[in-house]
Amino acid sequence: MDFERYDRIRPIRWEGDQLSLLDQRRLPFVVEHVACRDSEAVGRAIHDLVVRGAPAIGIAAAWGAVLAARGVDAVDGAAALARLAPALDRLQAARPTAVNLMWALARLRRVLAAAGADWAAVLEAEARAIETEDLAANRHMGALGAALIEPGSGVLTHCNTGSLATAGFGTALGVIRAGVAEGRIGRVFASETRPWLQGARLTVWELLQDGIAATLIADGAAAHLMKTGAVQWVIVGADRICANGDTANKIGTYSHAIAARHHGAKVMVVAPSSTVDMATAHGDDIEIEMRDPAELLSVAGTRTVAEGVQAWNPVFDVTPAGLIDAIVTERGVVMAPDRARMQALFGPG
Template sequence: MDFDRYDRIRPIRWQGDRLSLLDQRRLPFTVEMVDCTDSDAVARAIHDLVVRGAPAIGIAAAWGAVLAGQGVQAADGAEALVRLGPALDRLKAARPTAVNLMWALARVRRALAAAGSDWLAVLSAEAIAIETEDLAANRYMGALGAALIAPGSGVLTHCNTGSLATAGFGTALGVIRAGVAEGRIERVYASETRPWLQGARLTVWELLQDGIPATLIGDGAAAHLMKTGAVQWVIVGADRICANGDTANKIGTYSHAIAARHHGLKVMVVAPSSTVDMDTARGEDIEIEMRDPAELLSVAGTRTVADGVEAWNPVFDVTPAGLIDAIVTERGVVTAPDAARMAAVFGAKIPG
């Protein structure tokens, strides 16, 4: 497969003394990089959605740890870990639902704990590894997921799971890219993803860069689209996958999965194994991040709702495993996921 043809975007660029992040709040009309020169700037960028997508958040946090380390004097990694502790905690608190953030910082802590006087070089090498491993995993998952799709299919995706959300190529969007390249996918639909419009601003923009035709729909149009027979798969990413296969993803995923089951469509969740949290037994145990109600009360900074109206703004929902047909990771595919099938692939616990 010609990966380079469908892999042109890089949202995270390490510059040696700073981390440059593609500001996803300003796409699609303004392509602008935000330079972070310390770890707190990276934490703010994660919280404020300059960088978003679970794998990308983890990668950015790892580089944030490197930035924190550049301002620290320590004799070895153990001492550095103590000195870096507050900065790592602030990075961890930036987005509590995305398990990749905790996973990446756990890798950073383990690397530091075992490092000697060269701890800063070890820390940098760990950040590089997290990033390069993600890209390789995405390309492999793309091939695994595409193989499940019958030629000539239509697919619907939600939120953004492409190069912008990862080191490159994407998770669910990587499957779509691979499926298009192999002639398995003929029609791609993306739901707008209120209130931040990641589908409208980011996903269809990404596909446009790759020359892949895509059709945007309103979030509320998904069930009607499914009823027409235009799509056979709903393909989404994940911010956390529990030990029983329950999956937290962008708000609206759950309703898409319910509609898909009613109309006989299949649902595929695509995410690296770092998103699998075998320490969380079920979806009810996931902390769901609540964001500022103002995000629902206004559009582009202009209030669209009468004064005095309140809003409820959870940023994720949980899709039960029973509504998911396949979970695709770089470790393999789990079909009809449940606790036993998840344990067979991931063991009783994912270290970290």
């Protein structure tokens, strides 16, 4: 397919002495980059949602580790790893649910432990590899996922899983891009995704850049939309996929999956294999990140709720494997996921 046409956005740019991150809090009306010159700045950017999306978080953390290594004097990788441990721990604590963050940092720890005197170069090369491999994986997943979709289908996506959430092209949005290019997808719907409005601010903006028409809906309108027969697939990303296929994703995904099952639509989860956590048996074992309740009490800085009202603000929910029709990764597709089918593709963990 024409990747130049459908792959124009890059949220993460390594500039040799700093990491430049497209500030996703300010989109779509302000396109601005945040310069991170040390690992602490990268950690803050991850926590504060300057950069978001599980793959992008892992990539940003990898470059944060490279920044942390600047100024560290060590004879080999093992010695460097000991000195870098506090910085790596701080990066890992920035967002606890996204397994890609832990996966990327664990990968860097492994290569550092085996590195010699050239450990700094090895570390930087590994961070670059994490980023370039993600882009290649996304393009492959796009083709695999699109092949499951009947021509002319309507699809609904939730949150943002596109170039902004990855090294480029996207996971679930990559499938949508590929499906549109191949004529398999006739109409795209995006739910707004409260409280940070990633669907409204980011997803429809991304699609607009590529010339893909998308219709925005309120989160609560999804079931009614499915009742009309306009949606054949709900296509979403993931922040963690368990050994049995249970999947953590942006809050509201579970509701969409329930509505899809009731109305005969299918659910596709698209994520790189780094999001698969075979060490976590099922969704009940996933730590669900809770964010400041104040995020629900205002919109764009303007308070919309009376003083004294309490709020509950989980960032993710868990969709049981039984509600998922397909999990698409760069390694392949798991249909009707369960523990046995997950192990067949990803091993016992």
